[in-house]
Amino acid sequence: MFKTALVTGGNGNLGRLVAQNLEAMGTRVVSFDLPGSEGPHCDPRHAVVLGDMRDQSLLEDTLATHKPDVVIHLASMLSGSSEANPELAWDVNASSSIRLMRHCLDRNIGPFFFASTAATYGPDLASPVALNTPQWPENIYGATKVAVERMGVYLKLKQGFDFRCLRFPMVLSPSAPAGAMTAYPSHAIAAAARGDTFVMPVAPDTGMSTLYLNDVTRSIVEICSAERAALTQHAYNLHSFMFTAQDLVEAIQSRFPGFSCTFTSGSPTDDLILRWPDVFDDSAARADWGWAPHYDFDATIEALVQFANAQR
Numbered sequence: 385m386f387k388t389a390l391v392t393g394g395n396g397n398l399g400r401l402v403a404q405n406l407e408a409m410g411t412r413v414v415s416f417d418l419p420g421s422e423g424p425h426c427d428p429r430h431a432v433v434l435g436d437m438r439d440q441s442l443l444e445d446t447l448a449t450h451k452p453d454v455v456i457h458l459a460s461m462l463s464g465s466s467e468a469n470p471e472l473a474w475d476v477n478a479s480s481s482i483r484l485m486r487h488c489l490d491r492n493i494g495p496f497f498f499a500s501t502a503a504t505y506g507p508d509l510a511s512p513v514a515l516n517t518p519q520w521p522e523n524i525y526g527a528t529k530v531a532v533e534r535m536g537v538y539l540k541l542k543q544g545f546d547f548r549c550l551r552f553p554m555v556l557s558p559s560a561p562a563g564a565m566t567a568y569p570s571h572a573i574a575a576a577a578r579g580d581t582f583v584m585p586v587a588p589d590t591g592m593s594t595l596y597l598n599d600v601t602r603s604i605v606e607i608c609s610a611e612r613a614a615l616t617q618h619a620y621n622l623h624s625f626m627f628t629a630q631d632l633v634e635a636i637q638s639r640f641p642g643f644s645c646t647f648t649s650g651s652p653t654d655d656l657i658l659r660w661p662d663v664f665d666d667s668a669a670r671a672d673w674g675w676a677p678h679y680d681f682d683a684t685i686e687a688l689v690q691f692a693n694a695q696r
């Protein structure tokens with residue numbers, strides 16, 4: 385297993401759990417994240433470096449000081465904030481990531497994991513979306529992720545960089561950021577647990593390919609731990625299940641019978657999710673490194689309900 389892992393975005397939603405998973409395996413974790421993002425990290429060996437991905441000298445110092453043998457690069461502006469400031473998104477998500485990869489290559493550090501997204505594919509594709517489907521995203525978030533994928537693959541082919549990449553679909557998480565467009569399922573469950581009504585930002589039939597947070601964080605550790613020779617692809621799609629807003633309401637009502645909500649057709653969130661694929665072909669991940677989701681729709685709802693009940 386790894387001795388020391390650098391997790392950029394280590395105070396984020398995925399980063400905290402990835403750090404816990406690695407620490408449970410005996411790896412020392414160094415989190416790199418923005419000042420103000422600090423959160424609880426339980427392992428006494430955990431180190432936190434606060435800074436901006438654009439501060440390349442701090443990143444170089446961090447690599448030199450902590451000498452990680454794996455880098456898990458999760459720091460990113462997400463889709464909403466990227467669209468609000470495309471130039472900054474390019475700087476943080478694309479340029480800074482590419483510079484970090486070059487620093488890692490110079491120091492012979494690898495594996496280097498990059499968190500990409502199903503949003504790299506662009507809208508209106510038929511399901512299941514094959515791994516080699518051309519990536520033509522319409523939003524800047526997806527475009528920055530494609531840029532890093534391309535440079536990662538280039539450095540891998542030309543200079544032997546150990547670049548590993550997963551494209552995640554919608555990730556359901558108990559502690560989803562309030563502003564995330566795809567956070568409405570967790571927020572609906574939290575509302576139901578409080579006895580509140582809820583306005584779904586989507587129409588009843590709207591849904592897309594989804595994974596539960598714990599499967600996502602486990603997949604990151606698994607692909608980093610896989611034998612390099614077993615990875616026949618530069619990047620992998622993952623998928624667990626698709627559910628509609630109506631499926632969600634029925635699942636909530638079976639646990640909170642008094643729950644009621646309204647739906648919203650044609651909102652930006654509805655448009656986004658409606659146009660994203662229902663299924664991504666993840667057969668290469670299954671074949672190469674044994675990927676298999678542990679959480680189906682029911683298990684995911686159960687986990688979210690348990691979390692929401694514990695918060696009451």
Ligand SMILES: NC(=O)c1ccc[n+]([C@@H]2O[C@H](COP(=O)([O-])OP(=O)(O)OC[C@H]3O[C@@H](n4cnc5c(N)ncnc54)[C@H](O)[C@@H]3O)[C@@H](O)[C@H]2O)c1
Nearest residue numbers: 393395396397398417418436437458459460499501552555
């Ligand atoms: N959650 C999803 O649905 C999803 C889906 C596909 C891909 N991803 C990718 O997974 C990764 C982690 O996502 P998440 O859900 O944990 O998001 P998150 O917002 O919780 O975590 C991202 C972290 O990056 C940090 N960050 C942002 N800008 C930074 C900067 N300039 N310098 C340093 N740190 C910075 C933030 O402070 C945050 O802690 C991201 O790369 C994201 O694009 C997430």
